[in-house]
Amino acid sequence: MxxxxxxxxxxxxxxxxxxxxxxxxxxxxxxxxxxxxxxxxxxxxxxxxxxxSLMFYRYGKPLDFVGLDNYIQLWTDPQFLNSLWVTVRFVFFSVALETILGLALALFCLREFYGIRILRTILIIPMVITPVVVAIVFRLIYASDAGMLTAFSEAMGGGQVQILGDPLKAFTGLVVLDVWEWTPLMFLILLAGLQSLPQEPFEAARVDGAGPWRTFVDHTLPMLRPVLAIAIVLRTIDAFGTFDQVFVLTRGGPGEATRLLPILGYEMAFKFQQTGYAAALFVTIGLIILAFALFAVRMLKRAGPDT
Amino acid sequence: MTPNWKLSLTRAAIFVLILGVVLLPIYWMVAASFKSNAEITQDATLYPHVWTFDNYIRLFSEKEFANYLVNSLVATVVSVVLALIAGSLGAYAIARFHLKYRLERKIGLSLLTLRIVPPVVILIPVYLLMLSLKLLDTWLGLIITYTAFNITFCVWMMESFFREIPVDLEEAAMVDGDSRFTAFRRIALPLAAPGLAATAIFAVIVTFNEFLFALALTATPRAMTMPRGTATLIGRIDTDWASMSAAGVLGALPIVVFALLVQRHLVRGLTMGAVK
Structure with a gap:
């Protein structure tokens, strides 16, 4: 009223x-x-x-109107389906790890302690550093001859470490890169979320003798859910468009192991000049993300009126 | 007393671990940029045995790194300024006016939706557009593209900042004889200055770091930006680790220094307004 x-x-x-x-x-x-x-x-x-996306191109020139042919071809193309699967796995593992680590870090920093300001400053660096340079940093870690991992391994009496030549290790390496770069963002959002929670339920829980784990599951997590959801949605959408890091780190290789959808689309368009087909791919990426965003907004609205 | 002491020790250990995980990779690159290639591949240690500045000197003498830096600065500064002007005007209209058919709300929502779609989706048509306008490999092509990307962000950010300013202040100014626009310029805009700064800072970082469109829209040192130039360089010198490291350090240095100087204003932009 x-x-x-x-x-x-x-x-x-x-x-x-x-x-x-x-x-x-x-x-x-x-x-x-x-x-x-x-x-x-x-x-x-x-x-x-x-x-x-509805045209057939040759040598960068539109030739024919082909209706939905590009889309039909796309969804039966093993290259595209593989890329989609790689992207979904990449997004899932990256965002899941970033959420868990970010939340743990935020809980760790919730109580003020000496050095927290240094920590916050340091954690800004991975987020703002040029993504192309992040990829260089990780090439210098993973390189089998000059890499940091090889150097450590050799210092401890081991041999060279191969990362980017092996499909599974290269994929894992890419996830590690993304986690290094974006966990700080999760941390910042979740820390702000934690700091804005009301204190009374926690005091009540303490009076009732609840341990830290029970308090976390019964109070912290439910109250943090809206912020958690927003952070996950933002990060998921962003991760879906990852391009720069892969382009410099692996170019999608070895084989197709790290070829995310944007990389595939870029190669289709600029390497193979299949403009119409690539356009269909990009439209498809856009639709997937939009569908995800709409779904997420719905879930958020249902979760509570104040989100 | 003992458990408390143990807790602080765990805390300190975790603290050091985090610092190490974040800083060691960056330090490794910085250290490598002062080593020779022979030292990097044969006897990689945490610090250079023989310090050399050759890698940096080479980048500036043989490679066109100075060009990249200028191109980046021009594209970033011009597009952010243009987007801030157009964006704050638009954001103010959305925050303060009621238009027919709730047009202002619809425009605001459309801009937000456009913001959600990753730019990669319109890579090909933007490339074709710049091709037909003969703006490939020019500053102007980059500036136009980046301005548009920044506008959606500026409107979204500035609208929330304007909404935080009480309307009463502008009303009072208008009662005193200000026109609608003068009230905006004299009252609302100065009050939104911190918001303007936060928006500008974040836009600068994102634009300076942008790679994908720079990759598609530029081809020569005439217009290549810093990330674009760095990526091209390391594409050519696949195993020249020393040059690669120096290029990485130079590529990231301006923006990291900038971000650390203004970090107070950074968080809201990074989280798209999810955190104030």
Whole structure:
């Protein structure tokens, strides 16, 4: 009830603010530059990409309208299906590990202690450092002749360590890279979430004699769920578009072991000049992510009105 | 007393472990950038036995690293400034006005949806667009693309900052005779300055680091950005670890220094407003 009244007042207020004359055109003038640029550089290309995905290209020139042929071909193409599977596994393992580690780290830092500011500063570095350079850092770790792992192994009497030549190890290496780069983001979001939780339930739990694990499962986790969900959704969407790191670390190899969808799409478009087919692939990536985002928003809305 | 002491020790151990995991990989690259290739492959240790600056000197004399840096700075600064201007104007309209058919809300939601779609989805059509406009391998092509990407982000961020400012202040200014726009410029904009800074900082980092579109849209040192140049270089010198390390250090140094200087404002942008 009070909510309705309040909203009524703000609306009347806003209308009063709008004034008359030139001021009526003002909001449209304010919106125009942003909307026009976005229409030209983002929306038109989206439409154009959709159109290109329905065409057959040769040597970068559209030849025929082929309807949904590109999409049909895509979903029967073992290369695409493999890439999709690699991407799904990559996203799953990366985000799962980042969530678990990020949460553990946030719980660890919840109580103020000496050095926490240093820790927060240091943890910013992996997130802001250029992704291309992150890949260089990890090539210098994984390299069999000059890598850090080989150096450690040799110092302890072992031999060379091969990472990027083996499909499973290369894939694991890529997940490790992503976890190194993005766990700090999970940590920051979850720490802020933890710090904003009300204190009373925890005090009550302590009075009732609940141990730390029970408190975590019964109180922390349920109350943290909205923040946890947002963090996971943001990270998942982002991980789905991972390109730079793979491009520099492995180029998708060895074989197809780390060929994520964006890498496959890039190669289709620029190496093999299959513009229409690649466009269909990118549209498909977009649709998968949009579907996931809509699903996530639904789940969040059901979880509670205040999320 | 003993358990407490044990707890602090565990804490310290975890603390050191985290620092090590984050910093050691970066340190390894920095150390390698001061070593010769022979030393890197034959006797890799934690520190250079013989210090050399050749790797860096080579990058600047033979390779076009100075060019990359200039290109990056121009593309980043211009596109972020343009996006901030267009974005804050738009965000203000969305935050403060009621338009017909709730148009302002629909525009806001559309921009957010566009923000969610990863840029890679429109890679091909943007490339074709710049090809037809003859803007491949130019500053302008990069600037236009980055401005558009940044606008969706700026609108989304600035709208929430404007909403946090009480409307009463602008009303008071208008009662005192300000026009609607003057009230925005004199009252709302200065109050949103911290938001503007946070938005700019995050946009700068993302734009400076952008690689995929730089890869597709640029081809020569005339327009190549820092990440693009670095990636090309290491593509050519597959096993020249020393040069690769130096290129990595130079590629990341400007943005890491920048981020550490402004870290106070960073968190909100990084989490897309999920955390204030």
């Amino acid at each position: 009070t909510d309705v009244v309040k909203r009524g007042t703000t609306m009347r207020r806003r209308e009063r603010l709008q004034g008359a004359g030139m001021d009526l055109a003002l909001p449209y003038l304010l919106l125009a530059p942003a909307v026009l640029i976005v229409l030209a550089v983002l929306v038109y290309p989206l439409w154009d990409g959709l159109r290109a």
